[in-house]
Amino acid sequence: MFLEKxxxxxxxxxxxxxxxxxxxxxxxxxxxxxxxxxxTHTFVTFPYLKFSGKSPEQTGQLIGxxxxxxxxxxxxxxxVKGFLNLQISQKTWLELFQFIYESEDYGFSPPNGEEVMxxxxxxxxxxxxxxxxxxxxxxxxxxxxxxxxxxxxxxxxQIINDxxxxxxxxxVAWQKFGKGETPDSTGIKGDxxxxxxxxxxxxxxxxxVATLTDKGVSLEKAQxxxxxxxxxxxMLRKWEEKDQQxxxxxxxxxxxxxxxxxxxxxxxxxxxxxLYYESDTYLLGKEEVLKGLKKETFFKKEDGxxxxxxxxxxxxxxxxxxxxxxxxxxxQDIGTAILRFKDFPKIKNLIYTVGNxxxxxxxxxxxxxxKLGFSWAQECYHLSYGMVDLPSGKMKSREGTVVDxxxxxxxxxxxxxxxxxxxxxxxTLTEGQAKDLYVILGLGALKFFLLKVxxxxxxxxxxxxxxxxxxxxxxxxxxxxxxxxxxxxRAEEMEVNSNTLTFNVILHPTEVEVLSLLNEFPNKVKLAxxxxxPSIIAQYVYDLAKSxxxxxxxxxxxxxxxxxxxxxxxxxxxxxxxxxxxxxxLLGIKVPKQM
RNA sequence: GGUUCCGUAGCUCAAUUGGAUAGAGCAACUGCCUUCUAAGCAGUAGGUUCCGCGUUCGAGUCGCGGCGGAAUCACCA
Numbered sequence: 041m042f043l044e045k046x047x048x049x050x051x052x053x054x055x056x057x058x059x060x061x062x063x064x065x066x067x068x069x070x071x072x073x074x075x076x077x078x079x080t081h082t083f084v085t086f087p088y089l090k091f092s093g094k095s096p097e098q099t100g101q102l103i104g105x106x107x108x109x110x111x112x113x114x115x116x117x118x119x120v121k122g123f124l125n126l127q128i129s130q131k132t133w134l135e136l137f138q139f140i141y142e143s144e145d146y147g148f149s150p151p152n153g154e155e156v157m158x159x160x161x162x163x164x165x166x167x168x169x170x171x172x173x174x175x176x177x178x179x180x181x182x183x184x185x186x187x188x189x190x191x192x193x194x195x196x197x198q199i200i201n202d203x204x205x206x207x208x209x210x211x212v213a214w215q216k217f218g219k220g221e222t223p224d225s226t227g228i229k230g231d232x233x234x235x236x237x238x239x240x241x242x243x244x245x246x247x248x249v250a251t252l253t254d255k256g257v258s259l260e261k262a263q264x265x266x267x268x269x270x271x272x273x274x275m276l277r278k279w280e281e282k283d284q285q286x287x288x289x290x291x292x293x294x295x296x297x298x299x300x301x302x303x304x305x306x307x308x309x310x311x312x313x314x315l316y317y318e319s320d321t322y323l324l325g326k327e328e329v330l331k332g333l334k335k336e337t338f339f340k341k342e343d344g345x346x347x348x349x350x351x352x353x354x355x356x357x358x359x360x361x362x363x364x365x366x367x368x369x370x371x372q373d374i375g376t377a378i379l380r381f382k383d384f385p386k387i388k389n390l391i392y393t394v395g396n397x398x399x400x401x402x403x404x405x406x407x408x409x410x411k412l413g414f415s416w417a418q419e420c421y422h423l424s425y426g427m428v429d430l431p432s433g434k435m436k437s438r439e440g441t442v443v444d445x446x447x448x449x450x451x452x453x454x455x456x457x458x459x460x461x462x463x464x465x466x467x468t469l470t471e472g473q474a475k476d477l478y479v480i481l482g483l484g485a486l487k488f489f490l491l492k493v494x495x496x497x498x499x500x501x502x503x504x505x506x507x508x509x510x511x512x513x514x515x516x517x518x519x520x521x522x523x524x525x526x527x528x529x530r531a532e533e534m535e536v537n538s539n540t541l542t543f544n545v546i547l548h549p550t551e552v553e554v555l556s557l558l559n560e561f562p563n564k565v566k567l568a569x570x571x572x573x574p575s576i577i578a579q580y581v582y583d584l585a586k587s588x589x590x591x592x593x594x595x596x597x598x599x600x601x602x603x604x605x606x607x608x609x610x611x612x613x614x615x616x617x618x619x620x621x622x623x624x625x626l627l628g629i630k631v632p633k634q635m
Numbered sequence: 636g637g638u639u640c641c642g643u644a645g646c647u648c649a650a651u652u653g654g655a656u657a658g659a660g661c662a663a664c665u666g667c668c669u670u671c672u673a674a675g676c677a678g679u680a681g682g683u684u685c686c687g688c689g690u691u692c693g694a695g696u697c698g699c700g701g702c703g704g705a706a707u708c709a710c711c712a
Contacts (some may be wrong), residue, residue, distance in 0.1 A: 071651060084654065086692065096692085122692080123655060164712070204712065318712095345710060354638085355708090362710040369712050399639070400707050426640085427706080433706090459639045465672065479672090493648065496640085500647065500703070509674055511660040512648080527671055560651095567651085579649070582659085593667090593676040635674075 041137050043128065043559050044070055047081060050113055054106040061091035072556075078118055079125035080556045086122045096122035103312060130547055133555050134377035140558055143511060147561040147622060152191035155386045158184045158423075161310075162199045165297045166206040167235040169304050169445040171428050171501060172395065175490045179425055180393035181310040181575040182491055187625045190569040198312045199376060202294055203319040208232050208275040211289055213241035223296050228376060229303065229446070230296030244268050280366065307449050309483060309628055314377070318372045325375025326367050328412060329360045337411050348408055358404050373405050374412075381416050389419050391572065396424040396496070423572050426498035428490075443503060451604060452482035452507060459509055466634060477632050481515050484629045488514030492578035492626050512582050514629055517620060520585035521631040523592065524617040530598060531610045545608045550591035554616060557584045561619055565626070574627055581623035588616050 048065040055063045073079040075247040082338050085092075085099045092099040097119055104117035115129035140146050160180020163169060214221070214237040245268050252262035263269070280284040290571045305311070329346055332338045338348050338360060346361040360371055380390060392402060402422035409417035427434065432441055457478040461468060466474060485507055492512065493499045500506070509515040547555075560580065568576040597613060600606035621631050 069651090071654075074655060076656075086654080089680090089692090120655065162712095206712070265666090326695070343710090359710055364710080366710085368710070395706095397706055398638075398712095401712095424640095429705095459674075463672090463674070465674095490645095497648090498641070502647085505661085506647070508661065511674095513660080513674085515674055516660095519672080523672055523675080525672095530671060540688085563651090575649090576651095579659095586659085589675060590677090592671080593673095596671070598671045 043081070043132070044563075046113060046132070047083075047126070050107055050111045051083060051103070054110075055091060058106060059088075059091040059093075060101055061088075063088070063091075067337075073125045073564045076122065077123075077125050078116070080552070081126045081128065083124040083126065084122055084314070085124055089122075101123040128552075130354050133547055133552060134545070136559055137555060137612065137615070141611065144175075146567050147619070148189045148594060149191035153193075153195065154191065154388050155193045155195070155384065156187055156389040156391065157195040157197055157380060157384060157387045158187070158201055158391045158393065160184075161305075161312075162201060162394060163301065164201045164206055165234070165294050166210045166238045167233040168229075169301065171443040171445065171448060172444050174308070174448070174486070175425060175428050175499075176393055176395070177305075177308060177310045178487050178490050179495050179574065180391075180423070180579075181628045182487075182626060183391065183393070183423065183572050185573075185628060186565065186568045186574060186577065189565050189622075191624055192569075195387065196311065196313045197316060197355070197380070198314075199318065200298075201372075202317050203279070203322065205272060205276055206238070207290065207294070208272040208279065209241040211286075211293060212271045212275055213244065213583065214293065215289070216244075216268070216271075223299070229300040230298070231304070232446075233300075233302030234293055234297050241268065252354050263443070271441075275625050304445055304449075306401060307446070307479075307483075307544040309630075314383075316376055318376065321366045321375035321379050322372040323375070324379060325371040325373070326361065327369055328374055328378060329367075345589050348411070350403075350404060350407055353407055355400075355407070356403060358621055360407075360408075370401070370405060370408070374402075374408060377405070377409060377420065378414070381414070386589070387416075387419070389421060390416075391421050391423050392567045393423045393425070394467040396426055398422075400426055417501070421572075423495070425495040429498060429500045431500070431502050431504075443501070448503065449483065449486065451503070452486045453478045454482070455507065456481035456485065456509070460635065469634065480630045480632050481509070481518060483635065484514035484518050484624075484631075485509060486514075487627055487629050488517070488578060491574045494575045495573060514624075515635075516632050517581055517585045517624060518629075519635060520588055521617055521620045521624075522633060522635040524613050524620075525633040527597060527613055528617070534598065544604045545602075548591065548595050550587070550594050551612065554584070554587050554591055554612075558585055558619060568626070578622050581620060581627075584616065584623070585620060588613075588620075 047070055048068045051068050052063050052065045055061050059397040068083075070081045070083055073082045083100075083103070085096050085103070089096060089099060092102070094102070100119035100122065104119060104126070107114050107126070108117060112129060113132050114126045118125050157179055161173060161177050163173060181196070184196050187194050214234070217240055218237060221233065223233050226233060228236070245263075245266055248266035248268055249259070249262045252266060253259055257265075275286055279290060329338060333340060333346055338346050340346050341363075343363040344365070345359055345363040347357050347359055349357050351357065358370065359368060360374075361367060377390065381387065394402070399422065402420075406417055406420050406422075409420065430441060430443065434441075460474075460478065460481065466477065469477065489507060490499075490503075557580075564576055564580045568574060595609070597609045598606070600609060624631050
């Protein structure tokens, strides 16, 4: 950013003086120079030929010459076809470093007064969290952090789908087969216990359906009218009537689940500022739909069901209330959205982190909110992410191919422990510190793996082979941080005076490369926020670490005899470590001082 | 069938939003620990960017037509 501004300025100036053309500084685009050419920044001359009236090469030559002679910014240049490659002068690089070093919070913006809400995690209370939730949560959490880094105040919220037929199913099965089991009595985590009964329901249901179809009942009818299914529906009715016993059971079982979820969230390292429950919002949604019906925004069918007609927007008709008056998914979401803007009237943006399978749903939801006359409907955004596939294909709870969140995290942590012990570099850590380290590394690997891929894209996760601790991974970046930390510890022992920085030094090419990346950091943070895209940060921090490692391998730091050089390289390393730590923080990943 | 998204090295992913000879990691192979952490560094090999046509100085990227895959189109959530 620092460099771009200066370059844009002098380029605009040169265009004016050389060709007498007014070009807005902001509109001048620079791109990184391909590494087979000399230089770091490239200016493409093609768009400006109309001003110069000369060939691409000549235009490049003229501008390059001007910059070299008239400004101290570049020390050399070369022209290949229409590409003007600029080599920034040492002096400029050092100015840049000084600027970064002295910046209060380099790359991050101070509060700008904007308020946004990010929803991530929308679990059902009938089964445990799985790999899909991990991508969802890491993504939403990271996007929140990135928005915060850009100065926004972020409300991190969760919507808990705590009502409906699915939880009734678990409740019925627990009543029938549970024999009073509780998380305490069994030692099973609450969400797992409830999930167990959800599976039990499914099993029982299948059996009953089979019995019925054997008697000649059609499959569809059998599925609908199997005794246990009727029980579940009855239970849902009783719940809506607030039947004491059912309500109590519902509260109890949900509390088990929340307790279990919380453990999982703590391990994941994600937090929420506020929780929304669908049981609190579905009635509000219903009210709004009835209001809309009065105003004839919606219409009623003969059987009493309420619909919205979106055919004028190229979409379909969509049901909002069933013929028996009960609400559907959409009804709840209408209520939730309204409640949120009531709770936080100042929010500029409501971001839903939800899988791309629900794109249609959100398109419809936002249109309905618009029809209801809420101006803020424009501010709702569906942050849609792709599904996580397994080598065996899609995850399906019924077929037992779901990767459980707790299991996966534990596996990652165990692998990290194994790896660390093999390398044997942490004898000085206490047992507690070592345990913490395994969590940092295991989760770092997992988060980085899930976040480095563009969120919009469907991705493949191979539990056996996908998670590596080498190469383009979380631990690689963490390692770079730990390495620099070790270096800095040593430097401290040497008592190097780093208070006075005199930049009377000669830069190594690898240092220029790193500086060029450090210069990019603010851009990346901004871009990641604009696109709600953490993968930009993940790719960036990998490049930075990679590039620093090259420097580390080629340039000795502590054995520098010249004081200024020594001092510079230590400070330089510290700035890189700080930037790595900040970038990883945006991904929700911690970095260890030793590993 | 309609709509939307996707197709890049053996595998997993990039490619600065239309820029130069399409880049990383993994897997394979070759070097580098008596000097700051080798979870590292350097190197070799690997490509008709699914196919075809078009748009222009320039296409993995934009348009059209195919082929292949996914999601969605519920009185499920």
